[in-house]
Amino acid sequence: MDFRIDFGQWVTDALTWMQTNLTWFFDLLRTIFLGLYDAVNWVFSTPPTLAVIVVAAILALFARGWKFGLGTALGLLFIVGVDQWDNAMNSLSLVIVAAFLAVVVSIPLGIWAARNDVVSAIVKPVMDFLQTMPALVYLIPAIALFRIGVAPGIFATVLFALAPGVRLTELGIRNVDKEVVEAGQAFGAAPGRILRQIQLPLAMPSIMAGVNQIIMLSLSMVVIAGFVGAGGLGGEVTRALSSLDKPLGFEAGMAVVVLAIILDRFTGAFGQKRGLHLIKRLRERMGASANEAPAAPAASEPQTADARG
Amino acid sequence: MNDSTIALKAEGLFKVFGRNAEDAVKKLRAGTPRDQLGGATAAVIDASFEVQRGEIFVVMGLSGSGKSTLIRMLNGLHDATAGSVTVGEDVITHIPAKQLRAIRRKRISMVFQHFALLPHKTVLDNVAYGLEIQGMPKDQREAKAREVTEIVGLAGWEDKLPSQLSGGMQQRVGLARALAADTDVLLMDEAFSALDPLIRREMQEQLLDLQATLGKTIIFITHDLNEAMFLGDRIAVMRDGRIVQVGTPEDILTNPANDYVEQFVQDVDRTRVLTAESVMRKPRAVIHPTVGPHGALKMMRDEQMSAMYVAKRDRTLIGWVTDRDALAAVRAGERDLTRIVREDHGAVSKDTALADLFIPAIEAALPLGVMDDAGRLVGVVPRVTLLAALGGEPAAAQQAAPRPDPLPAAVVDRALEAAVHTGAIDAKEVR
Structure with a gap:
């Protein structure tokens, strides 16, 4: 009996074909990935470390309150203390670029799947595949198509992090109260308008949970991307593993944990009412400042009355 | 259409x-x-x-x-x-x-x-x-x-x-x-x-x-x-x-x-669906304001009623009179009915639901009057009719009529005859 499915060979053939025929495409992607990465990394690495920490702490303060602000400051100072700041910023840049790309791909895909049962039926198993395939396996084709460096790291991270974004977007939109969607239809709104004015706003908590998951998965993948020379904290962890360097391993590992917690709380804040509330408050404040001129005389009136009394 | x-x-x-x-x-x-x-x-x-x-x-x-x-x-x-x-x-x-x-x-x-x-x-x-x-x-x-x-x-x-x-x-x-x-x-x-x-x-x-x-x-x-x-x-x-x-x-x-x-x-709940119009019966008789107190009193005697509705010729409801007021007016030699007409007739619109008739029916001295949109008396709803309608048989109540304590005919006759003697009315009108 000689039963052997040459699945591996098929995949290899497909990859080889892509390598030879789609070189221009992957080179383009590589250029885009690297460009984005360099841009984001410049933002985090150029200013003085302390300035970055202060800005992050202030943002944290606004997003969730003083506890989170303080925690953010202490966590980032810890990263500086274990001498992983540059690596952490590199990893953060990679996460942000990968998560951004994953969001850009997954939300429209999720919307499409929510509105079309055929698309949904195709997307679902693909997402199962992407999510359950061991993460390290993505690195093999990534290297083949993008060579060593940050680009294959971003590519593998995007593939791995895609699934929850698509799933939670689809779920969120499909779970929007049917009657409210019907109300939009009954008043004659076009499908695009219903999507913008009803489905997306009401699905926002679910979509933001998806974005949160994308970021968390990206972060976990970033470490694995260290294996393909993406550098950053992942690179340190890989190095520590190969030389059994306990201090380095744990210091880099803790830096990942700190980044993870900060990112999770930030995105969580925007998924919850608090975050939306914050946005609304900011908007109101901007609206109020625009209306300040007419409001001012009204406010001063009681004072003059007091003075007279 | x-x-x-x-x-x-x-x-x-x-x-x-x-x-x-x-x-x-x-x-x-x-x-x-x-x-x-x-x-x-x-x-x-x-x-x-x-x-x-x-x-x-x-x-x-x-x-x-x-x-x-x-x-x-x-x-x-x-x-x-x-x-x-x-x-x-x-x-x-x-x-x-x-x-x-x-x-x-x-x-x-x-x-x-x-x-x-x-x-x-x-x-x-x-x-x-x-x-x-x-x-x-x-x-x-x-x-x-x-x-x-x-x-x-x-x-x-x-x-x-x-x-x-x-x-x-x-x-x-x-x-x-x-x-x-x-x-x-x-x-x-x-x-x-x-x-x-x-x-x-x-x-x-x-x-x-x-x-x-x-x-x-x-x-x-x-x-x-x-x-x-x-x-x-x-x-x-x-x-x-x-x-x-x-x-x-x-x-x-x-x-x-x-x-x-x-x-x-x-x-x-029938009382919310059926309206006054669907259970009312014809008003037996109404008094026109022109007949005077003696005419009113005579009519009430003939109809065995203690009170009656007063309406114009086009049936526009004006009010109601009691036989006692009419008697007093006749004895006092009064010739104008309008002075003893009471205006609180309490009549309801014909579209009023049955459920809303009970309280007015209790308060009214007469069978409850029913008016159309122009204020004309188109029917009455005696209390017995109301009860019968609740039982699902409005027709059963059509025969039943209230007899709310009219004056004894003898008293009325005596008063009318006395009025003839004083020359207030003709003897013909009494018979």
Whole structure:
């Protein structure tokens, strides 16, 4: 009996074909990935470390309150203390670029799947595949198509992090109260308008949970991307593993944990009412400042009355 | 009947879910029962009706009777499997989506059972939603929305979010949103079913008020027969996807088309459906103000009444007199009846529900008077009639007449004769 499915060979053939025929495409992607990465990394690495920490702490303060602000400051100072700041910023840049790309791909895909049962039926198993395939396996084709460096790291991270974004977007939109969607239809709104004015706003908590998951998965993948020379904290962890360097391993590992917690709380804040509330408050404040001129005389009136009394 | 008086017309509507829907329609038309269609589910079967302009047309049925599917076919939220819907002059079945949206914007709006408000928008923005879709400029639609918000009694709540409102208030927003769109036809899908009984009654009354002033055509879906009877000018009763009877509330109550409807209406509160007009009997006699106290007294003696209504020749009700007042007036030689006419006659309008007759009937000394819109006395409702109507037999009370303690005839005779002696009246008038 000689039963052997040459699945591996098929995949290899497909990859080889892509390598030879789609070189221009992957080179383009590589250029885009690297460009984005360099841009984001410049933002985090150029200013003085302390300035970055202060800005992050202030943002944290606004997003969730003083506890989170303080925690953010202490966590980032810890990263500086274990001498992983540059690596952490590199990893953060990679996460942000990968998560951004994953969001850009997954939300429209999720919307499409929510509105079309055929698309949904195709997307679902693909997402199962992407999510359950061991993460390290993505690195093999990534290297083949993008060579060593940050680009294959971003590519593998995007593939791995895609699934929850698509799933939670689809779920969120499909779970929007049917009657409210019907109300939009009954008043004659076009499908695009219903999507913008009803489905997306009401699905926002679910979509933001998806974005949160994308970021968390990206972060976990970033470490694995260290294996393909993406550098950053992942690179340190890989190095520590190969030389059994306990201090380095744990210091880099803790830096990942700190980044993870900060990112999770930030995105969580925007998924919850608090975050939306914050946005609304900011908007109101901007609206109020625009209306300040007419409001001012009204406010001063009681004072003059007091003075007279 | 002139076509322009018809706001909406449904002809042979079918809605079948599942596979082979077209086949199922053919089978249903050929008489196959609903439960023998194989995989297909027939939600609405051969529904035809016409809704008049300015009418409240109620579709009544239990859950699963197809009424929600039916109403959604009237604005194209569900495609009809067969048959047609016409709104005004426009057929809306089987037309392109864009055209259908235009008709929904202009011609037909909807109020939903669970309000279906946009939770992230303010009350005002919700009310203005239909206008926004119609493409009205912002300041214009906000002004209009403010107006309608006030009409439904929500002034001062414009900037709140729906979640800050009670259920009844949320549904007012839903109603205001539909009214603001200013469409000819208003669809209401179990609009008050999710509300508390007290709030529901209040909303029903408000809807009738609004209907009276705005004159919208309303198609109202409910599973509550009392609600149907209270609101409906006409009612369509649905069962298992079919319309089994269309008629006025009184038709349906007194003349049920089949056992199902009869069983259904058994529990209806008759006192809310039947009106004074439907139980009143002819007033036996009325006194004209020109006859004078002696004429009045004589008439009451002949009719064995202790009091009678006074009305002009065209039956316009003026008031009532008692035999004792008339007697006193005759003894005092009074010749003008109007001085002893009491004006607190307490008569009710002929459209008053039976339930609202009890208290006036108790308070009135006479059988309760019933007036038409012009204030003419068209009938009376004696208390016994009221009781008999409650028992479901208005006819039984027609013979029974109250005899509320008239003066003894001898006393009256003596007084009238005395008046003849004093020359106040002719002897002829007494006999």
